Amino acid sequence: MPSVGVPPDVSATIAAANDRSPNTAAPRNLAALMRAASAPLSIREIAAKRAQTGGPIVAAAAVNPGGVAPGFATQFCDVEVDPETGKVTVLRFVAAQDVGRAIHPSYVEGQIQGGVTQGIGWALNEEYIYDAKGHMENPGFLDYRIPVASDLPMIEPVLVEVPNPGHPYGAKGVAEVNICPPMAAIANAIERAIGRRLTELPMSPPKVLAAIDAHEQA
Numbered sequence: 001m002p003s004v005g006v007p008p009d010v011s012a013t014i015a016a017a018n019d020r021s022p023n024t025a026a027p028r029n030l031a032a033l034m035r036a037a038s039a040p041l042s043i044r045e046i047a048a049k050r051a052q053t054g055g056p057i058v059a060a061a062a063v064n065p066g067g068v069a070p071g072f073a074t075q076f077c078d079v080e081v082d083p084e085t086g087k088v089t090v091l092r093f094v095a096a097q098d099v100g101r102a103i104h105p106s107y108v109e110g111q112i113q114g115g116v117t118q119g120i121g122w123a124l125n126e127e128y129i130y131d132a133k134g135h136m137e138n139p140g141f142l143d144y145r146i147p148v149a150s151d152l153p154m155i156e157p158v159l160v161e162v163p164n165p166g167h168p169y170g171a172k173g174v175a176e177v178n179i180c181p182p183m184a185a186i187a188n189a190i191e192r193a194i195g196r197r198l199t200e201l202p203m204s205p206p207k208v209l210a211a212i213d214a215h216e217q218a
Helices: 008-019 025-036 043-048 105-124 181-194 205-217
Strands: 072-081 088-098 155-160
Touching: 072 181, 088 105, 088 181, 105 155, 105 181, 181 205
Parallel strands: 088 155
Antiparallel strands: 072 088
């Protein structure tokens, strides 16, 4: 059974502080509990004394993990732009990443595809819209447009395995690395398609159509 120990010096400090407290019996009971806790207590024993402390049982911990390696990814895509509406359709998407050692390759591919899907949403659809008074007009998923399966092509992951020397199994993180590149890849593809560079996200149909009209008038 796991146990929790309180160093004697910490226990004595807390006990002395509580002995000077003008409060009622609860702090003094806590001081007694802390004195007794100079030896390790099991979780069961701590829980049994919970009523004496007058409060909940809490704990905190921190970790500084080592062996984390940077992630590298590159992506490219083909898009189709409707010149009448400005709608952008992603026809093909390839995402390559240095994944370290792919311990479970199909899971790694799914993480890459999920990250790309989020990036496509940021690139083309996702946007907060406010009225003149600062009230959000699209607070729900009915109006806050996120990609669904019918919006997406088959995302082709390419796993480049360069083991991470700082990890016991050579693994690296794979999901977050793939969220950012889609914006740039899609912007490049749109520029190649319409001859105009978009510099604001999302590259939604009204913005793309405005860019097409500006290019034709130039």
